[in-house]
Amino acid sequence: AQSVAQPEDQVNVAEGNPLTVKCTYSVSGNPYLFWYVQYPNRGLQFLLKYITGDNLVKGSYGFEAEFNKSQTSFHLKKPSALVSDSALYFCAVRDFLNNAGNMLTFGGGTRLMVKP
Amino acid sequence: GAGVSQSPSNKVTEKGKDVELRCDPISGHTALYWYRQSLGQGLEFLIYFQGNSAPDKSGLPSDRFSAERTGGSVSTLTIQRTQQEDSAVYLCASSMGLAVDTQYFGPGTRLTVL
Numbered sequence: 001a002q003s004v005a006q007p008e009d010q011v012n013v014a015e016g017n018p019l020t021v022k023c024t025y026s027v028s029g030n031p032y033l034f035w036y037v038q039y040p041n042r043g044l045q046f047l048l049k050y051i052t053g054d055n056l057v058k059g060s061y062g063f064e065a066e067f068n069k070s071q072t073s074f075h076l077k078k079p080s081a082l083v084s085d086s087a088l089y090f091c092a093v094r095d096f097l098n099n100a101g102n103m104l105t106f107g108g109g110t111r112l113m114v115k116p
Numbered sequence: 117g118a119g120v121s122q123s124p125s126n127k128v129t130e131k132g133k134d135v136e137l138r139c140d141p142i143s144g145h146t147a148l149y150w151y152r153q154s155l156g157q158g159l160e161f162l163i164y165f166q167g168n169s170a171p172d173k174s175g176l177p178s179d180r181f182s183a184e185r186t187g188g189s190v191s192t193l194t195i196q197r198t199q200q201e202d203s204a205v206y207l208c209a210s211s212m213g214l215a216v217d218t219q220y221f222g223p224g225t226r227l228t229v230l
Contacts, residue, residue, distance in 0.1 A: 032215060043120075043207055043221040051216050090159065094215060102166075102215050103149060103175070106159035 002027045002095045006107035013081045013114055021076040021110045023065075023091030032094040033074040034104065035065055039087050047089075050074060061085070081114045088112075118142065120222035122208050128228045129198055137193040137225045141210030148191050149211075149219060150183060154204035162206075165191065166213055198229045 003026045013019045025031055032051055036044040048059025055067040065076045074091060088111050092104040121140045129135050141148050150162040161175040165185045176182075180198075185191040195202055205226050209219040 034218070036221070041223075043122075043223040044209075046218050046220060049218060102147065102211075102213075103161040103164055103172070104151075104219060105161070106151075108158045 002031075002093050002105045004091050004093050004105055004107035006089075006091055006110045008110050009108070010111045010113060013112070015083050015114050015116050016080050019078050019081040019085070019112065019114070021089050021091075021112060023074045023076065023107055024072050025074060025091070025093040026072065027093060027095040029095045031074075033065075033067060034092040034094075035059065035063070035074075035076050036090045036092065037087050038090065038109075044090065047076070081112075083114050083116055086112055086114045120208055120210050120220055122206075122222040122225050124225060125223065126226045126228075128230065130230050131200060132197055134194065134196045135198055135227065137195075137206050137227070139191045139193070139208030139210075139222060141189065141191070141208070142220060145210035145212055145220075146188070147211045147213040147217070147219075148185055149209040150191070150193050151207045151209065152204045153207055153224070157204075159207075162193070195227075198227075200229050203227055203229045 005024045034049045035047040038044050048057050050057050050067045058064045063078050088109050090109050091107040123138045146167045148165045153159045163183045164172040180196045183193045205224040207224045208222045211217040211219045
C-alpha cells in the first residue's frame with residue numbers, strides 16, 4: 001500500500017520569505033514522488049517530480065523539493081515566496097514496484113497563503 | 117500543445133438522474149485516469165485505462181459508476197442514479213503510460229447533486 005501525509009492544512013508566509021510545504025510518504029517499494037499545485041476552480045498543475053538520481057529536484061516557478069529516503073520525506077521549498085504562489089499544494093506518490101496501475105495516491109493538500 | 121480537456125465544466129443534476137462526464141486526453145497519451153476530489157475524501161483514484169488493456173476499476177466506489185474509453189482516446193465517466201454524496205469535482209488525467217511519466221490533469225467537472 002502507498003500513502004502520503006501532509007501534516008499542515010495551511011502554511012502562512014510573508015512575501016519574500018522562504019517557504020516549506022511538508023510531505024511524508026509510505027510505500028513498500030521505491031517511491032516516485034510528485035508535487036502539484038491547484039489554483040481556485042482549476043485542475044492540478046504539475047510542479048516537479050522525483051524519480052531517481054539527485055535528491056534535490058527543481059521544478060516550475062522556482063520551486064524545488066528534496067527527497068530524503070531516511071526520513072521518507074519530500075518537502076516542497078521556494079527561497080522567496082510570491083503572493084501569486086498562494087494556492088493549494090498536493091504531494092503524491094506512486095510505488096514503483098508494487099503499483100501496476102500507476103495511479104497516484106495524494107496527500108490531503110496544504111493551503112499556502114502568502115501575505116504581502 | 118493542447119492539454120487535457122473535460123466537459124462540462126459544471127453539472128447540476130437531481131438525485132436519481134444519470135450523468136455523463138467527458139474527458140479528452142492529450143494526443144498520443146496512452147494512459148487515462150479518473151480521480152475524484154471531494155471535501156471529505158480528498159483526491160481519490162477511480163479508474164485507469166492503459167491502451168487496449170482491461171481497465172483498472174479498483175477505485176470505483178459503487179456499481180453505479182462506470183467508464184469507457186473509445187478508440188483509445190476520449191473517455192466517458194457515467195454515474196447512474198446519482199446521490200448527493202456523488203457531489204465532487206471529477207478530474208481526468210493522462211500520461212504516456214510508463215510509471216515514470218507525469219500525469220497531466222484537466223480542469224475538472226464540478227458535479228452538484230441536489
